[in-house]
Amino acid sequence: TEEMIIRSEKLSIVGQLAAGVAHEIRNPLTTLKGFTQLLKAGKRNDAYIDLMQVELERINQIVNEFMVIAKPQNVELQQHDLYKIIDDVIQFMEMQAIMSKVEIRYNLIENVICICNQDQLKQVFINILKNAIEAMPSGGNIEIRMTCTEDSIGIQFFDDGTGIPEEILTRIGEPFFTTKETGTGLGIMVCHKIIEAHHGTMQIESELNKGTQIKIVLPNVDHSTEI
Numbered sequence: 001t002e003e004m005i006i007r008s009e010k011l012s013i014v015g016q017l018a019a020g021v022a023h024e025i026r027n028p029l030t031t032l033k034g035f036t037q038l039l040k041a042g043k044r045n046d047a048y049i050d051l052m053q054v055e056l057e058r059i060n061q062i063v064n065e066f067m068v069i070a071k072p073q074n075v076e077l078q079q080h081d082l083y084k085i086i087d088d089v090i091q092f093m094e095m096q097a098i099m100s101k102v103e104i105r106y107n108l109i110e111n112v113i114c115i116c117n118q119d120q121l122k123q124v125f126i127n128i129l130k131n132a133i134e135a136m137p138s139g140g141n142i143e144i145r146m147t148c149t150e151d152s153i154g155i156q157f158f159d160d161g162t163g164i165p166e167e168i169l170t171r172i173g174e175p176f177f178t179t180k181e182t183g184t185g186l187g188i189m190v191c192h193k194i195i196e197a198h199h200g201t202m203q204i205e206s207e208l209n210k211g212t213q214i215k216i217v218l219p220n221v222d223h224s225t226e227i
């Protein structure tokens with residue numbers, strides 16, 4: 001049945017990721033172990049504590065992002081106003097945007113009802129906005145647009161950041177693929193998994209030094225269902 005197929009897919013994703021998580025967490029753990037040994041030997045230094053916090057934060061980020069996929073199955077889908085979801089996310093990200101001199105503009109349609117898991121969709125939009133802000137180190141603009149037809153809802157995110165070189169575009173979304181020094185390389189993969197579970201699609205288009213566009217299409221249906 002469809003449910004069994006989805007279940008087995010989820011298991012294999014978790015299996016693949018477990019190996020990756022173990023690998024990614026080993027480095028910060030080794031560093032932490034080294035510093036605790038130094039501290040135990042009486043070599044006290046505030047810089048050690050700072051570096052330990054950086055490594056702990058890295059582990060924390062990896063575990064947080066991994067949790068989204070490893071969460072219990074059969075996530076409930078309910079009717080939510082997409083406008084409200086996106087508006088909440090924009091408010092949540094506003095501080096980070098302001099501090100990075102990024103302006104978020106949006107043109108949303110009100111009262112578009114979407115069958116979704118609210119927390120998961122918010123996670124998707126947060127991951128996309130974070131990436132966009134991180135791609136504009138000296139500030140810039142983000143634009144969010146919404147379109148709606150009888151059978152689909154489109155949500156587009158535009159940024160005028162660094163863009164993605166063509167040769168790595170196909171690797172974006174691979175677990176742990178990151179170009180950032182402190183990146184986890186899990187954000188886009190999590191987005192893909194969530195959008196897939198919502199029977200939608202997500203596409204990334206990008207031009208180097210021009211910007212990036214991410215388009216999500218969700219089905220416009222009005223019956224409740226479960227994934």
Ligand code: ADP
Nearest residue numbers: 131132135163178179183184185186187188212
């Ligand atoms: P992370 O942000 O931890 O690196 P993600 O999965 O969120 O992991 O993103 C993977 C990679 O995709 C990033 O390291 C970056 O190279 C690229 N990327 C994602 N979004 C954008 C964007 N809006 N602009 C430029 N590059 C992006």
Ligand code: MG
Nearest residue numbers: 130131187188
């Ligand atoms: Mg990211």
